Amino acid sequence: MLAIRAARLFDGLAIVSDPTVYVEGGTVVDVTSTPPPSGVPVLDLGAATLLPGLVDAHTHLVFDSGPDPVSRLRTVDDEELLRGARVAATRALHAGITTVRDLGDRGYVARRLRAELDAAPHTGPLVLSAGPPLTSPRGHCWWLGGEVSGADEIRAAVADHAARGVDVIKVLATGGEITPGTKPYLPQFTPAELAVAAEEAHRHGLPAAAHAHSAAAIAAAVDAGFDTIEHGSFLTEAGAAADEAVIAQLAASDSIVSATLGYLPGQPVNPRTAAISATLTAIFTQQRRAGVRMIVTSDAGIDPSKPHDVLPYAAEMFLLFGDEPAAALRAVTADAAAACGVGSAKGRVAAGYDADLLAVAGDPTTDITALRTVEAVFRAGVRVV
Ligand SMILES: [Zn+2]
Known part of the structure; x- marks a missing residue:
């Protein structure tokens, strides 16, 4: 299990502040607003914004x-x-x-x-x-x-x-x-x-x-x-x-x-x-x-x-x-x-969805051009960028 922290999350529908996204295997298993418990490996993306891929x-x-x-x-x-x-x-x-x-x-x-x-x-x-x-x-x-x-x-x-x-x-x-x-x-x-x-x-x-x-x-x-x-x-x-x-x-x-x-x-x-x-x-x-x-x-x-x-x-x-x-x-x-007919697995960051994630510098919910400043990409739970 990996806990990913960021300044904010756009989960596909709404904005969540100070999120922790838990990924296990290729799947998002939980999204919370509380810090992860000790012992869980944490990737802290700082001021970045997390989104669905x-x-x-x-x-x-x-x-x-x-x-x-x-x-x-x-x-x-x-x-x-x-x-x-x-x-x-x-x-x-x-x-x-x-x-x-x-x-x-x-x-x-x-x-x-x-x-x-x-x-x-x-x-x-x-x-x-x-x-x-x-x-x-x-x-x-x-x-x-x-x-x-x-x-x-x-x-x-x-x-x-x-x-x-x-x-x-x-x-x-x-x-x-x-x-x-x-x-x-x-x-x-x-x-x-x-x-x-x-x-x-x-x-x-x-x-x-x-x-x-x-x-x-x-x-x-x-x-x-x-x-x-x-x-x-x-x-x-x-x-x-x-x-x-x-x-x-x-x-x-x-x-x-x-x-x-x-x-x-x-x-x-x-x-x-x-x-x-x-x-x-x-x-x-x-x-x-x-x-x-x-x-x-x-x-x-x-x-x-x-x-x-x-x-x-x-x-x-x-x-x-x-x-x-x-x-x-x-x-x-x-x-x-x-x-596309894949709305139950893709396009959201929520429990049960595939761990296809994008992290960008800045806040695309207020400045859409931030989508171009890629900080990290996860595909099926594996970091590829
Ligand atoms: Zn065409």
Whole structure:
């Protein structure tokens, strides 16, 4: 047993002063506000703040966050992708991101990585994964291998993904920026096809995640019962524009918007995104004011501004939407874990939860940038930083 002391704890939901967190094996066994009894080994982190390890619910471990991740991916084999995914996962872990959800790989590379890491959990984050995302023929990310056409192929693909051990079914409901010939504001599936995909995912006991940029696709994905709406950006042909009726529908639903945020300073940002960034901020602000449930994710890997440890910057951006730091912390811990279906083991520091912990210098509950000053990281009870 180890007792960890710090100035404060954000336990995933609330702030606790002068905490002692008891860790045994890979599990948190108790959290108290009283000093530990003599005889128990103590790690005193002084003025640091303890938090749950962060959860990034939207990453791509097979994208190398280089200048052209897609071209690179298409010229290397799966073994090379697996090597890159190992590097990406290690980078995330060292920033305190102890759970990642990969929302699109090729050849189930992220699933293979998880199998490796499960044998030695302290060597990487928990890797949840979707496998190749379901897309229309020659649709967004078709080169990842998930092309399907019609309800029967969707059913078969969901069954195949489930049999291979994925943790979530990802569907590309609209096109995307990085696939020539597709448009983020255009649909790739009919509402009926989306409904089949979500229903089949749930029948296999898996959450369903819809990549949806346009208002129409967001509305269809909410109607279909998708658990998370990835991006939720309300893109149009001309830029982006909020749709009040769809925002009201989102707010009244159980669907959670996974806002893919965060850019590493000093790196070039996608010019189309940069041009509409003020509009996007207004749209996400409008969603929060309407009561839309939102988690903060990164889409790490897709360009040089999004390395696999960019999530703390995403949490900072969340404050632009009118939220307090504690809400941002919750959106990258407890709420993100719950959205991934691992909320009973991850995203909290409480008795019975996995001992995946992050300690940062300073107080991120008042200054969110403190998330970037990592003092210690524990994964499965083992200190890795
Ligand atoms: Zn993505």
